[in-house]
Amino acid sequence: MPDPAASPTSAIARTPPRGGIATWLRAMRARQWVKNLLVFLPLLFGHKWHDHDLVLRSSLAFVVFCMAASSVYLVNDLMDHAADRLHPEKRHRPLAAGLITRGSAWIASAVLLIVGAAIAWFFVSPQFIQIYALYVAVAGAYSMGLKKVMLLDAILLAGFYTLRIFAGSVATDIVVSQWLLLFSLFFFLGLAFQKRFAELRQWTDPDQPLNRRGYVKADIERVGQLGIAASYLAVLVLALYIQSPDVTSHYAQPRMLWWVLPCLLYWTSRLWLLAGRGELSEDAISFAVRDAASYATAAVVIVITLIAQPV
Secondary structure (H helix, E strand, O other), X not given: OOOHHHOHHHHHHHOOOOOXXXXXXXXXXXXXXXXXXXXXXXXXXXXXXXXXXXXXXXXXXXHHHHHHHHHHHHHHHHHOHHHHHHOOOHHHOOOOOOXXXXXXXXHHHHHHHHHHHHHHHHHHOHHHHHHHHHHHHHHHHHHHOHXXXXXXXXXXXXXXXXXXXXXXXXXXOOOOXXXXXXXXXXXXXXXXXXXHHHHHHHOOOOOOOOOOOOOOHHHHHHHHHHHHHHHHHHHHHHHHHHOOHHHHXXXXXXXXXXXXXXXXXXXXXXXXHHHHHOOOOOOHXXXXXXXXXXXXXXXXXXXXXXXXXXX
């Protein structure tokens, strides 16, 4: 009698399905592309959203950064392949689950990198490709080892976000205020520490460092303090930015923008409370995409900005 375990049907059942488009989008972390919308901020704050040429260049910069980020994510998963297969959640990632092969992941990463560079060079500007190369180089170094360096990992994450804003500035030749870059640095530093705090909150082994990170469980209080301080420094910088000539000259009612501050205080403070309760298990940007309160806060900020009458 034939062994059922050796039947073709059984073999097919044991073979994981190979990835289609949806699987590749998961592998490339398409849900993280929302972070690259930061390249549009120079266009927005420069009040140039009616310039179709600049909108196109910002859109191409967005596409280029999505390709670069996905390329780096694939390399990151290739480097962490063995560890991810043992992780209770990360083992479901397409590469760790065997839905895509390591060889195809290397090829896809290289193609994304090359196509992104070609778009940056031919369709954006030669200056923009320098920012692209800097991002790819530092992000690659981060994935291959710098993410294990305590504190430096959070500073680099904040720098990646700020670099996206600067990239949007280079792509459109719109000079961004130093206040905006400083706000971005503190704001995203707070979110980076918030992510580490949430990870430490769920880490159960007090004697072992956080998985592939330089933190231990005993660091959680200090990480929280550093993150909250950075978040509130961002609010202070925003207050100084609102009363600067860069802002007052672009709004008919600039005083209305002060109402943005309590909105930001509410949003950041709420996220820290959720992280402290253990209800924030991912980075804040991914959480905000699915959070109704975040959408409501953003809507209020938009209404306040419109009432301030941008000119």
